[in-house]
Every structure is written in C-alpha cells, then in structure tokens.
Amino acid sequence: MNLLATERSRRRLFALLYLCEGAPIGFLWWTLNTILREQGVGQSEIYVFDNQGALAFQPRAVTIGENPNNVLVRDIDNDGKSDILLVNNNGPTRLLHNRSPNTNHWLGLRLRLSEGGRDAYGAQVTVLREHGSALLRRVGSDGSYLSSRDPRILFGLGPDPALVGVRVRWSRGDVEEWQGLELGRYHTLIRGQGRPAAELPDFRAATDPSATTGS
Numbered sequence: 001m002n003l004l005a006t007e008r009s010r011r012r013l014f015a016l017l018y019l020c021e022g023a024p025i026g027f028l029w030w031t032l033n034t035i036l037r038e039q040g041v042g043q044s045e046i047y048v049f050d051n052q053g054a055l056a057f058q059p060r061a062v063t064i065g066e067n068p069n070n071v072l073v074r075d076i077d078n079d080g081k082s083d084i085l086l087v088n089n090n091g092p093t094r095l096l097h098n099r100s101p102n103t104n105h106w107l108g109l110r111l112r113l114s115e116g117g118r119d120a121y122g123a124q125v126t127v128l129r130e131h132g133s134a135l136l137r138r139v140g141s142d143g144s145y146l147s148s149r150d151p152r153i154l155f156g157l158g159p160d161p162a163l164v165g166v167r168v169r170w171s172r173g174d175v176e177e178w179q180g181l182e183l184g185r186y187h188t189l190i191r192g193q194g195r196p197a198a199e200l201p202d203f204r205a206a207t208d209p210s211a212t213t214g215s
Helices: 007-019 025-038 203-207
Strands: 044-053 056-064 068-074 083-088 094-096 105-112 124-129 135-138 153-158 163-169 175-178 186-190
Touching (some): 105 124, 105 163, 124 153
Antiparallel strands (some): 044 056, 083 094, 163 175
C-alpha cells in the first residue's frame, strides 16, 4: 500500500508521525517532504493581484516550487512600502522587498499605552483628509498562521498631502487627536499625550464650512 498515493493518506501519515511520542518530528517532517518532492508533490500556487491603475486589480496565479506556510508583512526599511516575508515548509525563507518607484505620500504610526509601554492593540486610528474619505485602521499583530506582523500601521495617502488630523480611539473608549504630523515617516503616539476628544472641534467644519452644529 502506497501511503503517499492520495492527499488523504498523506495527511493521515503526517498525523501518525506527529503523534509518535519521542520521535524526532523535525527529521520525520523533513523526510516526508523529501519523499513528496521526489514524487512531484510540493509545488504551490499563490495568487497575486497586478495593479492595473484606476483602482483595478487583475488576479494572476503564480506557481512556485515551495510551500509558504507563514506570511509576515512589515516595512523593513521604513520607507513606507510594505515588504513581505515568506516562511516555507520545504524551502528557504524568502523576503519580497518592495522596491516600487511609487512617490505618493504616506504616514506610519505606532501606538503605545505609555512611554516605552506595550503596543495599544485594539485601538482604532482614523486619518481625516481635506480631500477624500477618511481612512480607518486597527492596531494589531494578527494576520497569518503562527506569525506576528508589524504592530505599526501604515496609511497610503496618494498624491494629496492635505490632512485634517489623526484621531485615535483607545481600547478603553477614550478618544484623542493629533495634528501637524509630518508625512513620509513613522510617529509614535502615546496614550494621554494627544488632545482629548472633549476639546476637539467638529472635523467636518474643517473641510466643509456649511457643516456646522445646531443648524
């Protein structure tokens, strides 16, 4: 009986190897992967989306000779362009370095609960622009299997640099605002160092004089 003949049997074999107490699991997994590659199994298809411009993307399947299990997104060189790290089951780790010539404006933020404290997971950040809709992001490090992504958040702003401000709703419900943040770099925002929501004007009034309260 060929235990590697079908996908179902291969899964059962892997489960059996995994449950064998005292067995060198790393060696068994490497051996199984080697056998599968010799039988032509192990290539994977990943889907990429080619940017066609004007908010149009074309999906395209790419066959690779490895099996990426973890995908980590991080801006490794702090240039405002997200890079991707692929961790493969049966191959080397791959870094996809984003070297696109895009010169649009961007803003990067890291939120902390205190000076030098932990990241403010769960906080919501809204970037309000003078032209265009508001941009909303959530602080988190989830996103891939057994992996932690960059806790910083990145806003792509396009060719228009005009911002009204950045508003943060912390996980406990209090809201603060920052203005005058320099574009094209990362900033660290500390809870308690922004302007409290009670002191904030209506954001709509900053972009639309007709949007006044009580009218």
